Amino acid sequence: QIDKYLYHMRLSDETLLEVSQRFEKEMEKGLGADTNPTASVKMLPTFVRSTPDGTEDGDFLALDLGGTNFRVLRVKVSDNGLRKVEMENQIYAIPEELMRGSGVQLFDHIAECLANFLDKLQIKDKKLPLGFTFSFPCHQTKLDESILVTWTKGFKCSSVEGRDVVSLLRKSIKKRGDFDIDIVAVVNDTVGTMMTCGYDDHNCEVGLIVGTGTNACYMEEMRHIDLVEGDEGRMCINMEWGAFGDDGVLNDIRTEFDREIDMGSLNPGKQLYEKMISGMYLGEIVRNILIDFTKRGLLFRGRISERLKTRGIFETKFLSQIESDCLALLQVRSILQHLGLESTCDDSIIVKEVCTVVARRAAQLCGAGMAAVVDKIRENRGLDFLKITVGVDGTLYKLHPQ
Secondary structure, eight states, rough: HHHHGGGGOOOOOOHHHHHHHHHHHHHHHHHSTTTGOOOOOOOOOOOOOOOOOOOOOOEEEEEEESSEEEEEEEEEEEOSSEEEEEEEEEEEEEEEHHSSSSHHHHHHHHHHHHHHHHHHHHHHSSOOOOEEOOSSEEEEEEEEEEEEOOOOTOOOBBBBBTBBBHHHHHHHHHHHOOOOOOOEEEEEEEHHHHHHHHHTTTEEEEEEEESEEEEEEEEGGEEEEESSOOSSSEEEEEGGGGGGTSSSSSHHHHOHHHHHHTTTSSSSSTTTTTTHHSHHHHHHHHHHHHHHHTTTTGGGGGGGTTTSSSSSOOOOOHHHHTTOOTTTTTTHHHHHTTTTTOOOOHHHHHHHHHHHHHHHHHHHHHHHHHHHHHHHHHHTTTTTOOOOOEEEEEEHHHHHHO
């Protein structure tokens, strides 16, 4: 009976191949000058033209903003044949009200945390070069300018969309007047991941993030990038792949649960692929399925607790914990108890199965996208066989046991 309702969540190899082929078509649309304006996968040029070769050195600051926390780092890279990287970092929270407040408040907060970090390391008087990892869809025309196209992942700050985030940060720093830095580059987290991995592994030409949101980047041939002048060499493309399906191409594999999640989100109709894969949404999909099963009398003796009706109550970390549960379903039961649900052994088995199905589908869809990217690189280079490394980061990827 359970299988009957989870059937659409289980994707066959044929379906996944089909998804991969559709994905490649969407990539082509995003790269073409005529088709880009209406393409859902935007394939944004990053102006990063090569991966590291290991000879880099210097003293740098880095800011990383892309989720509910952001990090400030100081990175010392030395190339004396040893390739040494030293890092100090501090994580700062971004309160919920700042995620939905004004842009000025957000960037003032970032500048304040940066000042706090420089104080802590006693380097406020140094003018260090800073790299800014800003992980939202942005339109770039050069390395140190990035216009926010649209907020995602629960952010909704006013007066930032359509503006250059580097200027906004510079303004907030200047207003304080207690330190000065040189913002030299703004990159997406996928690009940062690819570059970091590429420092150690020269085969790394793809970056993938599976965390709060999901996205990927890869090195594309300049001759295929209509949006940038020139045909020589390569450039990293920030795909913004979370928006795959926003034009309806995934409608046949989206389920009623996916539609429910989308309608209840901050950005309905947007980032539909991301909503089937990333950490911000998986727990919510599970919660919706559990409610549906309970209404059908298949779970919890048909009784829905008030807590289970609360949006966001079933956190994705529970899903990770439940899937790594080797203790005879005890963990599942304690998590369900925490949600005010009295569960039998059968209930626990069903909940575990739901978590497994939702997570497996997410991983498979992510894999189908990655297959399309890697296959495109192989075709670009006219090879029968391609050896390539993908740099991966993100909390869901790191914390999920499977």
